[in-house]
Amino acid sequence: NAGVTQTPKFRVLKTGQSMTLLCAQDMNHEYMYWYRQDPGMGLRLIHYSVGEGTTAKGEVPDGYNVSRLKKQNFLLGLESAAPSQTSVYFCASKLRGTEAFFGQGTRLTVV
Amino acid sequence: AQSVTQLGSHVSVSEGALVLLRCNYSSSVPPYLFWYVQYPNQGLQLLLKYTSAATLVKGINGFEAEFKKSETSFHLTKPSAHMSDAAEYFCAVSDRSNDYKLSFGAGTTVTVRA
Numbered sequence: 001n002a003g004v005t006q007t008p009k010f011r012v013l014k015t016g017q018s019m020t021l022l023c024a025q026d027m028n029h030e031y032m033y034w035y036r037q038d039p040g041m042g043l044r045l046i047h048y049s050v051g052e053g054t055t056a057k058g059e060v061p062d063g064y065n066v067s068r069l070k071k072q073n074f075l076l077g078l079e080s081a082a083p084s085q086t087s088v089y090f091c092a093s094k095l096r097g098t099e100a101f102f103g104q105g106t107r108l109t110v111v
Numbered sequence: 112a113q114s115v116t117q118l119g120s121h122v123s124v125s126e127g128a129l130v131l132l133r134c135n136y137s138s139s140v141p142p143y144l145f146w147y148v149q150y151p152n153q154g155l156q157l158l159l160k161y162t163s164a165a166t167l168v169k170g171i172n173g174f175e176a177e178f179k180k181s182e183t184s185f186h187l188t189k190p191s192a193h194m195s196d197a198a199e200y201f202c203a204v205s206d207r208s209n210d211y212k213l214s215f216g217a218g219t220t221v222t223v224r225a
Contacts, residue, residue, distance in 0.1 A: 004154075031211045040120060042201060042217040043155075050211050090154060092213075097162065099145055100203075100213055102154035 002026050006091050006103035013081040013110045021076040021106050023091030029101070031094050032074040033058075034066060036087040037105075043090065049074055081110045113138050113204045117216035125224045130174075130189040132219050134202030137183070143210055144185040145203040146176055149218075155201065161185060172196070197223045 007022045023032065031050055035043040035058075045058030047066040055066045063085060065077045074093075078085060086109050094100040118133040136142060143162050147155040159170025166178045172195075176187045185202060202216040 033213065035215075040217060042117075043215040045212075045214070048211065092155075094213070097143075097210060099157045099160050100155075102147075102156075104154045105152075 004091055004093055004101050004103040006089075006106050008106060009104065010107050011109070013078075013108065015081060015083060015110060017081050018077070018079050019081065019108075020078075021089055021091075021108075023074045023076070023093075023103060025072055025074075025091075025093040025101070027093060027095075027101065028071070029093035029095050030071075031096070031100075032068065033092040033094075033100065034064070034074065034076045035090045035092065036060065037090060038087050046076065046089075081108075083110045086110045113142055113206055113212065113214050115202045115204045115214060115216040117200075117202050117219050119219055120217065121220045121222070123222045123224060124192045126194060127191050130187075130192045130196060130221065132187040132200050132202075132221070134176075134185045134187065134216060135183050136185065136202075136204045138204075138206070139183075140207070141178070141180055143205045143207060144176075144178065145205075146170065146174070146185075146187050147201045147203060147215075148172075149199045149201065151198075158187070158200075192221075192223050194223050194225065197221055 034046040049068040052071040089106045091103040092100040114137045146158040
């Protein structure tokens with residue numbers, strides 16, 4: 001049982017480059033999330049999805065896009081990376097009324 | 112929207128001493144409440160959750176938390192700290208009616224002194 005799997009685990013981008021982070025869950029969860037974690041700021045919600053084909057903005061959506069074409073996958077895109085997007089990104093998923101399960105994180109550095 | 116406040120970004124305790132981490136939430140309606148732990152370079156792991164009427168919730172690794180509606184609090188405790196408890200701890204909250212919105216506190220880093 002893999003749970004929530006994030007790909008890649010580490011990445012270094014140059015300013016202006018684009019990339020996509022992949023999150024896959026095998027628990028048939030309805031809700032999926034992308035958070036970023038920065039020192040002293042906890043986890044801040046970037047985007048979330050309450051079901052296949054639906055997405056919504058969280059607290060800090062600017063500079064990011066997402067897609068959920070399949071229930072088990074939630075993609076986070078950075079169209080033009082900026083140094084301010086250097087962070088650790090976490091994907092999570094959950095069922096209604098239960099706790100969230102987290103991936104191991106993606107450490108992204110933008111230089 | 113729901114929010115949580117964790118008092119104290121860093122807590123240092125001696126091995127064997129009480130661990131107390133504070134969490135207060137903003138809603139007048141009791142929400143779902145969670146405590147997560149994050150060990151270095153890892154994802155978040157659930158310690159315990161409050162989703163029902165039982166106000167004292169027991170979790171893994173000897174942790175427990177008490178829901179106090181009058182104080183809008185959900186503080187996390189462990190009677191006797193162990194070196195392996197050194198980690199970052201996050202309180203999280205979601206509305207019962209719209210529980211897809213999950214918000215986290217800023218986190219509390221626990222260090223354990225030998």
